[in-house]
Amino acid sequence: MTPDAAPGRGSGASVRENGRPARRIRSEGGNAPVAPELAPPRRRPWLMLGACAVVAGLLVASLMTGVYDVGDGEFGSEMFWITRVPRTIALVLAGAAMATSGLVMQMLTQNRFVDATTSGTTEWAALGLLLTVLLLPGVGLFGKMVIASASAFVGAMLFMIILRRIVIRTTLVVPLVGIMIGAVVSALTTFLAAKFNLLQMLGVWFMGSFTSVVRGRYEVLWVVAVVTLLVFVMADRITVAGLGKDIATSFGLSYEAILIAGTALVAIAAGVTTVVVGFLPFLGLVVPNIVAMVRGDNVRSNLPWVVLGGVALVTACDLVGRTIIMPFEIPVSMVLGIVGSVVFITLLLRQRARG
Structure with a gap:
C-alpha cells in the first residue's frame, strides 16, 4: 500500500454537482466503506435539544446515585x-475525550473499526505509567500523565507507520494489527508488573472505574477538555485528511502535520484518562460509528453528537455498574466492554453483509 492509499477504506471522494451537497462515491472494490462526506446533514435543533436533555437527565441521576445519603445534614x-460532583465531571470529561479521540483515529486511518482500544494506544499508556512507577516512583500525578501520554503517542505513531508499510486487503486487517500490537505491549506490561510485584496496581488500571475519583484527584482530566476543543478547531482539516494524502495536499494542507497533531491529541486523551480512571474500552469505537450511521461522516457536524453520545454512554454504563449490585459496584469498563463488544461484532457482521 502506498502512503497515498486509504488504509482499510479504499479510495473515494465526495463531490458537488450543480451546487448540491456532497455525495459519497464508493471505491471499485465494493467492500470498502465510503469516503468522508463533506456536506453536513440538515440541521434539526430540536433533536440536539432533546439529546442535551437526555444527557442532562443522566448526569442528574449520576449526582443522585450512591450509597451515602447526601441529604444527611451538613456532612x-x-x-x-467531595465525591458526587467530581465523579460526574470526570464522566463528562472522559466520555467526551475518548469518544472524540475515537472519531479522530477513524478518520486518520480511514477505518471504522479503530479507536484507542483497537489500536493498542491504551496499552502503551499503561506501559508508560508502569515505567513511571518503576523508574520515577516520586513523580506526581501530572508527571505520570505526561509520561503516559508520551508513551501512548509513541504507540499510536508506531501503529500508523505499520499501517503505511503493509498491504491492506480488507478493513478488518487494520484493527487486528492494533489488537496484536496491544497484546504484545500488554504482555510486556504484565511481565514487568509480576516481576516487581505490581500486579494489583496494574489490575486497577486495566479495570477502568470512577470509584476513586474524588476532589483533588480528577482535576488533571480538564486537560482532555482542551483536547476536545482542539478537535473542534481541527475538524475540517481532519475531514480533508481523511480523504487521503493527495486530496489533503491539493487543498494546501500538510497531511503529515495533521496526522501527527491528531495522533498527539488521541495520545493525550488516552494517557490522561488511563492515569485517572483506567481503561474505557470501545467507547471511541461505539459512539462515532453510531453517529456516522445516522448522520454521515462530516467531522464538524458530528462532533457535538459524538461528545453527547460519549458522555451519555459512559454515564449510563456507570449508573448500571453502581446500581445493579448496590451497595457494591461493578467497574464501568466491564459494562462498556459488554456493550462495546456487542456493537463491534454487529459492525463486523454488517461489513460482511456489505461485502
Whole structure:
C-alpha cells in the first residue's frame, strides 16, 4: 500500500454537482466503506435539544446515585461536593475525550473499526505509567500523565507507520494489527508488573472505574477538555485528511502535520484518562460509528453528537455498574466492554453483509 492509499477504506471522494451537497462515491472494490462526506446533514435543533436533555437527565441521576445519603445534614452536603460532583465531571470529561479521540483515529486511518482500544494506544499508556512507577516512583500525578501520554503517542505513531508499510486487503486487517500490537505491549506490561510485584496496581488500571475519583484527584482530566476543543478547531482539516494524502495536499494542507497533531491529541486523551480512571474500552469505537450511521461522516457536524453520545454512554454504563449490585459496584469498563463488544461484532457482521 502506498502512503497515498486509504488504509482499510479504499479510495473515494465526495463531490458537488450543480451546487448540491456532497455525495459519497464508493471505491471499485465494493467492500470498502465510503469516503468522508463533506456536506453536513440538515440541521434539526430540536433533536440536539432533546439529546442535551437526555444527557442532562443522566448526569442528574449520576449526582443522585450512591450509597451515602447526601441529604444527611451538613456532612452529607460536603460529601456531595467531595465525591458526587467530581465523579460526574470526570464522566463528562472522559466520555467526551475518548469518544472524540475515537472519531479522530477513524478518520486518520480511514477505518471504522479503530479507536484507542483497537489500536493498542491504551496499552502503551499503561506501559508508560508502569515505567513511571518503576523508574520515577516520586513523580506526581501530572508527571505520570505526561509520561503516559508520551508513551501512548509513541504507540499510536508506531501503529500508523505499520499501517503505511503493509498491504491492506480488507478493513478488518487494520484493527487486528492494533489488537496484536496491544497484546504484545500488554504482555510486556504484565511481565514487568509480576516481576516487581505490581500486579494489583496494574489490575486497577486495566479495570477502568470512577470509584476513586474524588476532589483533588480528577482535576488533571480538564486537560482532555482542551483536547476536545482542539478537535473542534481541527475538524475540517481532519475531514480533508481523511480523504487521503493527495486530496489533503491539493487543498494546501500538510497531511503529515495533521496526522501527527491528531495522533498527539488521541495520545493525550488516552494517557490522561488511563492515569485517572483506567481503561474505557470501545467507547471511541461505539459512539462515532453510531453517529456516522445516522448522520454521515462530516467531522464538524458530528462532533457535538459524538461528545453527547460519549458522555451519555459512559454515564449510563456507570449508573448500571453502581446500581445493579448496590451497595457494591461493578467497574464501568466491564459494562462498556459488554456493550462495546456487542456493537463491534454487529459492525463486523454488517461489513460482511456489505461485502
